[in-house]
Amino acid sequence: MTVAHPHDALSAASAHSTDQALNHVIIEFYEKLSSWEHAIVRDKGFSLSQVHTIELLGVHGAMRMKELADKIGVTTGTLTVQIDKMVDSQWVMRRPHESDRRSILVELTEKGQALFLEHDALHLQLTTDLTAKMSAKERSLLLSLLTRMNQEF
């Protein structure tokens, strides 16, 4: 293990241990959120992947199949059958891409949009609960720090 800044070994070492702690806190948060989502989803009778799709389309708007597959982390073949089912149950619809005739855009139907809003409300409740003990200043600080992390992603 080498120290990045020999002129200040102590602070470098402590920065490193903060990163380790931060890393594990992030992993733990991810695990908890993931398990929460799983439970919510199972209760409602959806698959995790379907809700993930609803979430992505709700937050980002219409998206190409390829783009969606990449974000979800499945092949386009898998996504095709998944979207087929979601079209059948009227959560989403396909429409042609304006400029690229190879591409197809997927977007939420009204019913899908309603489902997104319902699911989003659960997330909001969770967020509110998790930050209930924070001051307004702390919450907005957390918002800005997380926003900056997302930008680097």
Place this chain on the structure above:
Amino acid sequence: MTVAHPHDALSAASAHSTDQALNHVIIEFYEKLSSWEHAIVRDKGFSLSQVHTIELLGVHGAMRMKELADKIGVTTGTLTVQIDKMVDSQWVMRRPHESDRRSILVELTEKGQALFLEHDALHLQLTTDLTAKMSAKERSLLLSLLTRMNQEF
């Protein structure tokens, strides 16, 4: 929509909009992390669920089947077959629970521990990258805020 504190409607409304923003930043972060994990995992030839197990056991130590199944979000039946495979490939092992003879503890083998450390290093690298532009003070602030969220979970 009612306002929680009528004596200060404006700040209550703005606190609410911060919560909305915070909520969406959290969802976005979760999505990105999830997609990152998917990609990492696929490259190495593991399933997401297997790596999740490795992560959970690595962070929390030995755990009962039921506990692990709840955290991952699958039934114990599903977990039994998954752990069978992971025992075969020597990532984890089973051992009896000391006081409850119905229960079985799952824990990482040495090989599994090594895999965890390897995977954890990738996470650390990601964390370091995402927080690279933050000051030491900001990073430790983020650590403390996330720690508090985890505690409320």
Place this chain on the structure above:
DNA sequence: TCAGTTTAGTTTGAAAATCAAAATATATAA
């Protein structure tokens, strides 16, 4: 222009993951 290559999406057939329900063993409570 036009042949070759890349990219987007779908289809297909097989493999893997998952569930619900039944079965077994142990623990707890009345």
Place this chain on the structure above:
DNA sequence: TTATATATTTTGATTTTCAAACTAAACTGA
């Protein structure tokens, strides 16, 4: 003790997923 609850495994069926082959459109470079 007897009844009920909990932890795990097993089983059979369903669902999800992948890789590979295929079609169609876009791009690339003589």
